[in-house]
Amino acid sequence: MRRLSPIDVAFLRLERRHQPLHVGALALFTPPPGSPPDFAAQLAERLNQSQIARPPFDRRPLSRLGMLYWEDDPHFDLAHHFVHMALPKPGRIRELLAMVSRVHSAHLDRAYPLWRVYLIEGLEDGRIATYMKIHHSVVDGVSGIRLLMKSMADDAAASAAMPPTWEVGSGQRPTPVLAKALTGLEKLKANAASIPSVMQQLRETLRDARARRPDVVTSLRAPRSILNQRITASRRFAAQSYSTERIKAVGKALDATTNDVVLAMCAGALRRYLSDLRALPDKPLIAGVPVSLHRDREQAQPGNEIAFMLVNLATHLEDPLQRFHAIKASVDYSKARFACMSQSELLAYSVAMLAPGVAKLAGGWENMPVNVVISHVPGPRQPMYWQGCQLDGLYPVSLLLDGLALNITLVSRHDRVDFGLIACRRTLPSVQRLLDHLQEALEELEAAVA
Template identity: 45%
Template sequence: MPPTDAMFLLAESREHPMHVGGLQLFTPPEGAGPDYVMNMISEIRSQTEVSSRFAMRPADPVSSVGNLWWAQNETIDFDYHIRHSAVPRPGRIRELFQLTSRWHGTLLDRHRPMWEMHVVEGIEDGRFAVYTKVHHSLFDGVSALRNMQNTLTEDPNDTELRVPWTPKERRPKPSGGGSRNPLALVGDAFSLGTTAAGLVPAGLKMLRQALGDHNFTTPLDAPRTIFNTPIGGARRFVAQSWEIERVKAVGDAVGATLNDVVLAMCSGALRRYLTELGELPEKSLTSMVPVSLRPGESADGGGNAVGAVIASLATDVDDPVDRLMAIRESVQASKNLMKELSPTQILLLSAVNMSALALSPVPGFVSLTKPPFNVIISNVPGPQKRMYWNGSRLDGVYPASIVLDGQALNITLTSNDDQLDFGIIGCRQTLPSLQRLIHHIEDSLTELEKAVSA
């Protein structure tokens, strides 16, 4: 087992489940009968040809040492792995999020291949949902999303039911650009020791950038907040979609990128949320942000040049446009540094930015040290067109990532046709009324729209 895989298994505890997940929301095709979902589940369970990745489990789950190498299950209990569920009445999205929160806070069984799929019906307007989770030692969030994309089609009349565990040789290659999940960089901090010499010139360049550009944000700049405390095991999940054109229009008005505006939306929301709780620090919050280093932010042609940087969220700035521009300048300062580095140096520096997370399970570490950043905000490439599964229209695809001691909140979004789908996961014990962040993000975007059009 590679060290990066073993790390996620060894770091897992009841308070720290180490799986990534996602919630997909579908509208059935016209004319779908009352047994549509039940028939679909039967067909899903009948697809028993499984890729080796989906058959893997730790060799000896009871022994710590036994979690350092993989074993293959000869048979898989599909009745266990594919669950049929329904939301309680009245079947609102709120009830769906409550179920998702509960599922995302429970550990996967290490005696079986470490994944689950929950097919959920009874949602208002006749819709159904699919929540999947898979252990981070098997897939990171980006590869899990791409696996999901491989099951979809642009043809609403294509009723071939594809599943994520189909062996790779029978599956189409994923379309669109991809990027490393930022949490995977934690392991890179320990697996790149042979090239650590490249970090010396990179560190000198970072120091020069920090001294010469006051917009450059380092792991030393984050204040302590309620997001940066030890966490419990229960989770709360909320999600929402926003039209990409609304976000782009704000950016176009002031010369900012879509990602800059997304960070400003989150910044305004976090500022409101912490103010309501009386917890907003005087110093600006910072965020770990994966950034594209490709000119024009394009992912055409596949494969992004991506670095994990730390950016100011400018939560100490009152004016929404000034806040957006401060975020833009902070991200640009990090991009300018990355352009001076080799790919190996970028990877090393990104891993160092994330490396403190690897020490968060150490008792007392989070309480005694400053956070390297306050929150992770990730934008993962998703479907670029309207997609379908078994004739059902994909209405939303909402990521559910990992929270850790010292990082009680994680915001991940993905593109989906003409919208951005946000998935927010947080520690239920640490962060009260987390669902208010959804309303605050909308208020923050509306505030930006009004400000740039004034």
């Protein structure tokens, strides 16, 4: 048995009937040229021959004396984890997204390893899709995408001979309890030594906040918004791809990163969406932006290693360039703070910055420390193939919490940036309009820098 980390335990403990805490990814593929009509059925039959699962796909949660552990599943059954299905006609993207919305709402059974993969055929354009969901206690967004990439290759023929994702796994097992305890003692020593540095960074941040520097964001600044309400079990998933070349061109013109531009796109889209609903707060929305703490960008480690950056989305500003520069200043301030800290210091700083806003929740879910979570996950930097099929899109499907009714997650690939939006269907109406607003926000920025 292997004990879970505190953050992984939290993802299991916080789960509710209306609040499943798994993450997922929808991938679109073009089959190889000359593929037979029953290509998907043949692929499903081949994948069904697999009876091996490697970490973290071979473990399930176990509770003993109030403590949570991972244990190896002695009776692994692929039939519980792999599903082959077809979309109802006419097989448009609309039907695909509706299917993902329904399936993503359902919980994973804790009697089994916490993941499931769907192979989907029936798209009207002849493509196939996969949808994979895995509990957030097992992986975070970055390590989840890396796990998917480990079963793909940059060559079609090579990918056709590769094993499925669950057979590749991370290549590492979680640390045993005794070894983790010893590692934990070392971390405690390191954390104790880092307290002075963290306190210094906090003092400087609070000093800047009291001086009302506009680029300093605290967890007490998020305004009340319809984005921050209790959620139901109903979900709406929307997805769209945007040109990496266009986004990078805007970033180059403004001496900014791709992440700065996509945050500005999200801000512009949210401003239009909330304005249409006559629900735009007078104060700027605040985004919580996860920052990966994984040391090795090439290895997919199980578990969660994330901190949070607080970003001013400047949604109160009508001018797109003024809004962009306000967002970039906020991001640059946090980056400068983060650059001065180690991983353990960064995590402690992030928790301390969120603490006042979390305490504010006693007054209701409308008092969230952030209004929306926006996560940017790096994807492949070259064309990729899975089982001989070319990857056309990789759309993340994240989770929702009470008080956070919308999550925007995106994967940046070599030629496209794939946005995945998940929202509570009842709380936020017509959230798919945000896809059009993202396009409009990009065009607005292009026109501003032209």
